[in-house]
Amino acid sequence: MDFDLPLQEIAMSASAPDSSLLLTPLNALHLELGARMVPFAGYSMPVQYPAGLMAEHHHTRKAAGLFDVSHMGQLRLVGPDAAAAFESLIPVDVIDLPVGKQRYGLLLNDEGGIIDDLMFFNKGNNEIFVIVNGACKVGDIAHIQAQIGSRCQVIPMPEMALLALQGPQAVTALSRLAPGVEKLVFMTGGNFTVDTGAQKIEVFLTRSGYTGEDGFEISVHKDHAEALARALLAQAEVKPIGLGARNSLRLEAGLCLYGNDIDTTTNPVEANLLWAMQKVRRAGGARAGGFPGATKILAALADSTGAAAPKGTKKRVGLIALERIPVRDHTELQDGQGNKIGEVTSGLLGPTIDKPVAMGYVDAAFSALGTQVVAIVRGKPVPMEVSGMPFVPTRYYRG
Amino acid sequence: MAIKYTPDHEWLNVEGDTATVGITHHAQDALGDVVFVDLPEVGKTFAAKDVAGVVESVKAAADVYMPVTGEITEVNEALRADPALANTDPLGAGWFFKVKLSNASELDALMDETSYTAFSVNA
Numbered sequence: 001m002d003f004d005l006p007l008q009e010i011a012m013s014a015s016a017p018d019s020s021l022l023l024t025p026l027n028a029l030h031l032e033l034g035a036r037m038v039p040f041a042g043y044s045m046p047v048q049y050p051a052g053l054m055a056e057h058h059h060t061r062k063a064a065g066l067f068d069v070s071h072m073g074q075l076r077l078v079g080p081d082a083a084a085a086f087e088s089l090i091p092v093d094v095i096d097l098p099v100g101k102q103r104y105g106l107l108l109n110d111e112g113g114i115i116d117d118l119m120f121f122n123k124g125n126n127e128i129f130v131i132v133n134g135a136c137k138v139g140d141i142a143h144i145q146a147q148i149g150s151r152c153q154v155i156p157m158p159e160m161a162l163l164a165l166q167g168p169q170a171v172t173a174l175s176r177l178a179p180g181v182e183k184l185v186f187m188t189g190g191n192f193t194v195d196t197g198a199q200k201i202e203v204f205l206t207r208s209g210y211t212g213e214d215g216f217e218i219s220v221h222k223d224h225a226e227a228l229a230r231a232l233l234a235q236a237e238v239k240p241i242g243l244g245a246r247n248s249l250r251l252e253a254g255l256c257l258y259g260n261d262i263d264t265t266t267n268p269v270e271a272n273l274l275w276a277m278q279k280v281r282r283a284g285g286a287r288a289g290g291f292p293g294a295t296k297i298l299a300a301l302a303d304s305t306g307a308a309a310p311k312g313t314k315k316r317v318g319l320i321a322l323e324r325i326p327v328r329d330h331t332e333l334q335d336g337q338g339n340k341i342g343e344v345t346s347g348l349l350g351p352t353i354d355k356p357v358a359m360g361y362v363d364a365a366f367s368a369l370g371t372q373v374v375a376i377v378r379g380k381p382v383p384m385e386v387s388g389m390p391f392v393p394t395r396y397y398r399g
Numbered sequence: 400m401a402i403k404y405t406p407d408h409e410w411l412n413v414e415g416d417t418a419t420v421g422i423t424h425h426a427q428d429a430l431g432d433v434v435f436v437d438l439p440e441v442g443k444t445f446a447a448k449d450v451a452g453v454v455e456s457v458k459a460a461a462d463v464y465m466p467v468t469g470e471i472t473e474v475n476e477a478l479r480a481d482p483a484l485a486n487t488d489p490l491g492a493g494w495f496f497k498v499k500l501s502n503a504s505e506l507d508a509l510m511d512e513t514s515y516t517a518f519s520v521n522a
Contacts, residue, residue, distance in 0.1 A: 048431060053456070054432040244458045326455050326460070349457055351457065378437070
């Protein structure tokens with residue numbers, strides 16, 4: 001056998017931990033729980049616990065899973081001009097986002113390529129709370145500081161850990177310790193006190209996540225992260241979930257993984273993320289344009305909604321294999337005549353849908369739902385069909 | 400005859416001129432939940448070290464190498480239908496294929512259980 005990921009894991013588990021890796025505040029707890037640790041975004045992170053990826057995936061869909069996502073970057077933008085300044089970096093409506101609400105955003109470069117995707121929250125009092133990807137956070141913070149540091153304070157929050165509690169029973173488990181969280185709806189949040197019995201822990205949380213399930217993302221000071229995690233794991237519904245299941249859950253939910261499905265070579269039009277660009281920032285909107293790459297993005301948007309997309313335009317689509325053969329990242333996609341028309345960017349056997357699912361980029365001419373394409377897996381053709389996403393219905397709580 | 404092991408984490412159980420081949424407990428543990436196997440065609444001949452099959456978990460795919468030169472005489476259809484057998488019984492019901500040995504002396508280069516255990520701990 002020739003391993004890709006596992007061989008690294010074998011090497012990792014046998015040798016001394018790589019001392020160049022950063023540790024999250026929950027590292028000791030992960031080891032105590034028997035996690036298999038792997039390098040991810042510069043951190044030593046749990047890829048799975050002894051239950052295994054499949055069991056962890058199913059547990060999250062039926063009960064509640066606790067994820068350590070402390071590798072992600074948290075920062076605050078503070079000042080009367082913070083919202084307008086942040087709007088100059090993303091093609092998203094920041095100014096009109098009500099206090100107490102969260103929204104998805106995309107940092108763009110001057111060519112309209114995606115530097116990172118992120119979540120931001122209007123905390124009120126001229127403060128925006130932002131969560132960015134772990135692997136991108138150093139660059140993101142430098143970029144934001146350089147672009148808008150003169151208009152608002154850009155305050156990284158390395159002292160904060162981030163936990164996600166996801167699944168249909170997340171609200172039951174969390175509201176037991178933090179009454180009131182059950183009143184939040186999807187993409188809202190606020191400050192709460194978690195009473196573990198032994199101590200009261202102040203947290204900031206939102207009702208959101210990366211699994212397609214109802215759930216919460218909880219920002220907590222690193223000194224209290226382990227106590228919070230232990231209190232959550234003590235709830236009957238909750239089990240620890242590693243990055244492996246996080247990836248299969250997010251793919252079934254149709255959510256992009258930065259670095260796989262979107263990067264600086266893709267723009268929001270190609271990535272099919274137009275839902276993230278509110279009308280106010282599009283052509284004809286009150287604050288149209290005014291973000292990096294706007295001319296290019298708005299032109300691409302006009303083309304994509306016109307009679308025919310320009311030849312060679314690529315588009316991100318969902319794909320389901322018609323045979324039970326997993327189709328992985330970087331698999332070539334062809335038309336029926338053997339011409340290359342695209343590539344898979346994320347793919348695996350979805351544990352809940354119980355079919356091989358993928359997302360990838362295809363020539364726009366092949367992007368209509370139901371279009372058949374051919375994935376070349378180890379030299380053999382595997383038929384796939386362009387499918388809507390999510391692959392598994394999302395169960396966000398909208399009240 | 401005792402079970403032999405390869406540095407690529409396959410095992411062989413030789414009976415007469417035929418060897419049953421599978422992946423080791425260590426290999427299945429490293430891969431995690433196996434969801435797919437691709438098995439060779441019966442009657443096909445492979446050289447040692449040729450890729451004879453594939454085993455995939457949700458998180459990773461790995462090639463299965465032919466440990467010795469020979470012809471495939473049988474594949475495990477039960478494993479194809481239920482790939483999780485590679486996890487639950489890797490050295491038993493989770494076998495992959497049987498191969499008729501062309502050159503039994505190739506077995507001499509493979510590890511015994513003691514050597515493989517030491518190897519896999521340090522791999």
